[in-house]
Amino acid sequence: MASSTFVFTSSSSASRHYLLLIPPQASAKAYTNNKLRVSNSPSFVLRTKGSIHLQGFVAMQEKGASTLSDDSKIKIPHVLTVAGSDSGAGAGIQADLKACAARRVYCSTVITSVTAQNTVGVQGVSNVSEDFVAEQLKSVLSDMQVDVVKTGMLPSVGIVKILCKTLREFPVQALVVDPVMVSTSGDVLAGPSILSVFREELFPMADIITPNLKEASALLDGVQLETVDDLRSAARLLYDMGPKNVLVKGGDLPDSSDAVDILFNGDNFYELRSPRIKTRNTHGTGCSLASCIAAELAKGYLMVSAVKVAKRFVETALDYSKDIVIGNGLQGPFDHLLRLKGHSQDCHGLQAFNPSDLLLYAVTDSEMNKKWGRSITDAVKAAIEGGATIVQLREKDAETQDFLESAKACLKICHSHGVPLLINDRIDIALACDADGVHVGQSDMPAHVARTLLGPEKIIGVSCKTPEQAQQAWVDGADYIGCGGVYPTNTKENNITVGLDGLKTVCMASKLPVVAIGGIGVSNARIVMEIGVPNLKGVAVVSALFDRECVLTETRKLHAMLSESNIDGTLKKL
Numbered sequence: 001m002a003s004s005t006f007v008f009t010s011s012s013s014a015s016r017h018y019l020l021l022i023p024p025q026a027s028a029k030a031y032t033n034n035k036l037r038v039s040n041s042p043s044f045v046l047r048t049k050g051s052i053h054l055q056g057f058v059a060m061q062e063k064g065a066s067t068l069s070d071d072s073k074i075k076i077p078h079v080l081t082v083a084g085s086d087s088g089a090g091a092g093i094q095a096d097l098k099a100c101a102a103r104r105v106y107c108s109t110v111i112t113s114v115t116a117q118n119t120v121g122v123q124g125v126s127n128v129s130e131d132f133v134a135e136q137l138k139s140v141l142s143d144m145q146v147d148v149v150k151t152g153m154l155p156s157v158g159i160v161k162i163l164c165k166t167l168r169e170f171p172v173q174a175l176v177v178d179p180v181m182v183s184t185s186g187d188v189l190a191g192p193s194i195l196s197v198f199r200e201e202l203f204p205m206a207d208i209i210t211p212n213l214k215e216a217s218a219l220l221d222g223v224q225l226e227t228v229d230d231l232r233s234a235a236r237l238l239y240d241m242g243p244k245n246v247l248v249k250g251g252d253l254p255d256s257s258d259a260v261d262i263l264f265n266g267d268n269f270y271e272l273r274s275p276r277i278k279t280r281n282t283h284g285t286g287c288s289l290a291s292c293i294a295a296e297l298a299k300g301y302l303m304v305s306a307v308k309v310a311k312r313f314v315e316t317a318l319d320y321s322k323d324i325v326i327g328n329g330l331q332g333p334f335d336h337l338l339r340l341k342g343h344s345q346d347c348h349g350l351q352a353f354n355p356s357d358l359l360l361y362a363v364t365d366s367e368m369n370k371k372w373g374r375s376i377t378d379a380v381k382a383a384i385e386g387g388a389t390i391v392q393l394r395e396k397d398a399e400t401q402d403f404l405e406s407a408k409a410c411l412k413i414c415h416s417h418g419v420p421l422l423i424n425d426r427i428d429i430a431l432a433c434d435a436d437g438v439h440v441g442q443s444d445m446p447a448h449v450a451r452t453l454l455g456p457e458k459i460i461g462v463s464c465k466t467p468e469q470a471q472q473a474w475v476d477g478a479d480y481i482g483c484g485g486v487y488p489t490n491t492k493e494n495n496i497t498v499g500l501d502g503l504k505t506v507c508m509a510s511k512l513p514v515v516a517i518g519g520i521g522v523s524n525a526r527i528v529m530e531i532g533v534p535n536l537k538g539v540a541v542v543s544a545l546f547d548r549e550c551v552l553t554e555t556r557k558l559h560a561m562l563s564e565s566n567i568d569g570t571l572k573k574l
């Protein structure tokens, strides 16, 4: 494909995106909507409605600029990390991937070296050949739209030179250089021979360099750095080597109760302080900080904001992970996604959602508990002891803090009996207490949004009155639907009753298991279950359990009745 000139007129009146591929050493001029854009990056995306005049590019297809996407497609911020692999996954490429994932940025990887490493130290290093580093760089940069390149372990002068050359061919929006030299365990990852190529070739191309104390000292011919003032002087001297910004990290500053970093941009110093977290789990903080800076830059943040967000990210993750134990060495990894502890602490072996749990579905009601003078935890305890198979907390008028405390206490009770706990409507409460899921109504948070917020493992139920709503619940990723009100009830005002016929119609149309709700109790649960549709798995009850003097007795009665039904929901012949 040759460099060429095109006049391309969009056939659609809608605004569209076009991907243009531009050969090395060339530039493209594009006129769209009377605006001129000139670019010499390997690819760029044009967004326009009208005609485009293009010059000096290689399009994806020779017939004309190919349509990359319409407006519904989204350009994802993209960081390319050029770094070493850490088999213990606390630092290096693995930390970079996790940090970018946590910051919701796509991360591609060029591996410069493979290390055998754990929390004790580095047991072995095997560098990737220069040619193969070059090949990886070209594969990513010639195809993908990389916004920011972040570098970590660059173990040889040759690899640094290849990186600089490739970046001149494929320029990116920003370059973040973490000048990795020595691991915190004291093992050498790039020897002193690297210093001159860092200073002379790489740093002048960098938008920011992020040395730690030892690295800053090595780059400044061994000068001692012991105080925050020393960090400032070092930042100024390193700035003179050509990067646009310098962040000297004080994670290893002796005798400092705060973790202090100094950012210098040639005009101003910024002293970034956070409380020093007491933890052994600081392996990979430097890699993660630099990746997070790159991620924020890729999203379009300015440098000072990107660095502040990155520091806050590391601080939050360290605090969350301060007591986790991975490995036997002196320095453990931390948990970038703030998700590891939830599982080990509180899942008590609960299985993924089991539709038969819908059999006796107890829904609490704050008004009823108040009326009978019982706490929500006492109500839940009694319902579970009576045989409730799943519990939903429905607290319409509780203060958020009280609700959260009750939810935490109820979760303990439920889990000690292997019963799942759902929260009505309040996704924030479900997230905060790590409940098993939520139940949402038609005017609450849409189920697909709830699914995005809660993740794949949580249970989501949706109230549905019609086959269309049941179908939508399935499309949205719900686990079950609640159908009703089957009978009139006073727990919901102006609630349309669907009756047994409506329940049957919805069950037949639903691809999801169904629990019937509304005015159901011991007197009519049998009739409801007798409609005999296999996916009707149980009944949800409020008043029949909680608007009674003894919750335990009422739940036992209903449980005995429902237990006579088999797992398909049809009643056994007595």
Ligand SMILES: Nc1ncnc2c1ncn2[C@@H]1O[C@H](COP(=O)(O)OP(=O)(O)OP(=O)(O)O)[C@@H](O)[C@H]1O
Pocket (backbone or CB within 6 Å): 091, 182, 183, 184, 211, 212, 213, 249, 250, 251, 252, 259, 260, 261, 274, 275, 276, 277, 278, 279, 282, 283, 284, 285, 286, 287, 288, 289, 311, 314, 315, 318
């Ligand atoms: N205990 C801590 N509490 C809070 N922040 C910390 C702590 N230790 C390090 N940091 C912060 O983490 C970031 C990384 O700094 P650090 O000096 O540890 O980098 P590094 O030595 O290159 O990291 P590594 O080599 O482990 O990847 C800095 O912002 C620093 O202030």
Ligand SMILES: Cc1ncc(CO)c(N)n1
Pocket (backbone or CB within 6 Å): 083, 084, 085, 086, 091, 092, 093, 115, 117, 152, 153, 180, 182, 183, 184, 189, 283, 284, 285, 286, 287
């Ligand atoms: C691969 C690798 N890169 C960087 C560091 C610095 O933390 C490390 N320990 N290992």
Ligand SMILES: [Mg+2]
Pocket (backbone or CB within 6 Å): 184, 212, 251, 252, 282, 285, 286
């Ligand atoms: Mg450190």
